[in-house]
Amino acid sequence: MMEVVLIILGTILLAPLAGGLLTGVDRIITARMQGRQGPPLLQPFYDLIKLWRKEAQITNTLQVFYAVIYLVFAVLSLVLFVLGQNLLLIIFVLTIGSGAMVLGALSTPSPYSQIGANREILQMLAYDPILLITAVALYLVTGSFKLSEVVAYQTASGQPLLFVLPLVFLTMTYVLTIKMRKSPFDISASHHAHQEIVRGITTEYSGPYLALLEIAHWFEVVLVLGLVAIFWANSWLMALILVGAVFLLELLLDNITARLTYRWMLQSTWVVGMGLAVLNIAYLYLA
Amino acid sequence: MSLINKAIAGSPWLVHCNCGSCNGCDIEVLACLTPVYDVERFGVVNIGNPKHADVLVVSGSVNPRNERMLKNIYEQMADPKLVVAVGACAATGGIFRECYNVLGGVDKVIPVDVYVPGCAARPEAIIDGVVLAVEKLKEKLSGEKGA
Numbered sequence: 001m002m003e004v005v006l007i008i009l010g011t012i013l014l015a016p017l018a019g020g021l022l023t024g025v026d027r028i029i030t031a032r033m034q035g036r037q038g039p040p041l042l043q044p045f046y047d048l049i050k051l052w053r054k055e056a057q058i059t060n061t062l063q064v065f066y067a068v069i070y071l072v073f074a075v076l077s078l079v080l081f082v083l084g085q086n087l088l089l090i091i092f093v094l095t096i097g098s099g100a101m102v103l104g105a106l107s108t109p110s111p112y113s114q115i116g117a118n119r120e121i122l123q124m125l126a127y128d129p130i131l132l133i134t135a136v137a138l139y140l141v142t143g144s145f146k147l148s149e150v151v152a153y154q155t156a157s158g159q160p161l162l163f164v165l166p167l168v169f170l171t172m173t174y175v176l177t178i179k180m181r182k183s184p185f186d187i188s189a190s191h192h193a194h195q196e197i198v199r200g201i202t203t204e205y206s207g208p209y210l211a212l213l214e215i216a217h218w219f220e221v222v223l224v225l226g227l228v229a230i231f232w233a234n235s236w237l238m239a240l241i242l243v244g245a246v247f248l249l250e251l252l253l254d255n256i257t258a259r260l261t262y263r264w265m266l267q268s269t270w271v272v273g274m275g276l277a278v279l280n281i282a283y284l285y286l287a
Numbered sequence: 288m289s290l291i292n293k294a295i296a297g298s299p300w301l302v303h304c305n306c307g308s309c310n311g312c313d314i315e316v317l318a319c320l321t322p323v324y325d326v327e328r329f330g331v332v333n334i335g336n337p338k339h340a341d342v343l344v345v346s347g348s349v350n351p352r353n354e355r356m357l358k359n360i361y362e363q364m365a366d367p368k369l370v371v372a373v374g375a376c377a378a379t380g381g382i383f384r385e386c387y388n389v390l391g392g393v394d395k396v397i398p399v400d401v402y403v404p405g406c407a408a409r410p411e412a413i414i415d416g417v418v419l420a421v422e423k424l425k426e427k428l429s430g431e432k433g434a
Contacts, residue, residue, distance in 0.1 A: 027327070031325070031327060034322060035322040036322045036325040036327065036328075037325055037328050038325075038327060038328065039327050039328060039329075039330050040297075040330070043297070043298065043330050045294070046293065046294040046297040046298045046330055047294075047298045047300075047330070048294075049290065049291055049294035049295075050294045050295050050297075050298045050341070053291060053294075053295060054341075054365045054366065054367070055365040055366040055367075056365075057338065057365045198335060198336045199334070199335070199336045199339060202339075203336055203338065204338065205338070206338040206339060206365045207365045210339060
């Protein structure tokens with residue numbers, strides 16, 4: 001029992017630290033890819049402290065409530081992940097968090113916020129089915145939705161899931177780009193294209209409340225990379241290498257692609273992505 | 288406290304407002320973000336949303352048509368906030384100063400913290416202006432603490 005409490009506390013304290021550092025690395029590597037020097041490594045933490053110190057300006061209290069709910073569920077999903085709980089539960093908790101963020105953005109009359117919220121719903125439509133198919137594929141191979149048993153299966157068989165489910169892994173990594181808010185799917189928060197819908201879903205948040213959303217996003221980034229790691233869970237080293245490779249690939253993709261429309265996002269994830277994942281599962285059955 | 292001051296000084300987010308500028312100063316503001324000057328080294332981000340921004344960069348002279356717009360953007364920004372007037376027009380009205388339809392510099396409508404001279408203002412001067420604005424912000428904050 002004591003151990004579980006320590007793991008939960010450790011996750012809550014260390015995950016934002018890791019998420020912030022990853023964001024710092026992200027910004028430096030992105031700058032280098034563009035031929036710039038880039039900000040200091042600790043820049044995301046400076047931004048966060050600054051936001052925390054700013055005036056608390058709100059449009060309505062409901063907005064703040066939903067921002068807190070988003071953070072709580074992002075933390076909860078990561079805690080469940082670290083404790084090796086049911087993957088389906090983790091996906092549902094993650095979805096509730098995103099749903100709260102959408103409701104928070106919809107609670108303000110700003111058109112930019114509203115468009116951002118609508119696009120976030122489309123993003124959820126794009127990545128949620130793929131995540132569920134991933135969970136189903138893991139179940140078919142390992143016989144359990146529980147992450148601790150998925151890891152135990154890989155340790156016992158000595159074969160990483162990456163080789164059993166390569167197409168599912170590819171599809172999942174592809175849709176996790178959406179969750180990481182990277183181009184070509186950065187359509188709801190609009191990190192780099194503020195001339196289009198200002199800041200999309202985060203437009204109406206400012207100061208400390210924007211900081212809450214930022215921390216929640218860091219938790220999500222850590223969870224996303226954790227989901228990548230479970231595909232090579234029988235070796236710590238290989239899991240780290242896999243996560244690093246996927247992270248660098250996401251940054252490369254972010255820098256070499258233009259943002260695309262939501263139609264393209266839905267078509268590519270549903271038709272190509274689901275097709276590949278189902279093909280992988282069918283192959284497992286037939287082989 | 289020093290970490291907080293460092294954080295505030297190290298992360299000025301800009302929102303850029305064109306009040307009828309000829310686009311000369313606007314191009315120079317954007318030039319600051321390019322690899323040659325790369326203001327992100329100092330944590331500066333062109334955020335494009337007044338609710339997220341710390342520094343309002345204004346170019347161009349103010350006229351009765353855009354006065355309300357400028358005030359609106361300024362009021363949407365959360366405290367502590369700063370205004371940097373970039374270029375001769377934003378500072379004094381420039382060559383349009385005497386025009387019947389021009390009110391004058393930005394300081395006729397909202398309080399300005401830093402004036403950046405030049406027509407068009409050079410990117411180096413704009414970076415200097417933003418750095419000076421951040422210094423003023425630090426002074427303001429330490430003054431509040433002392434009081």
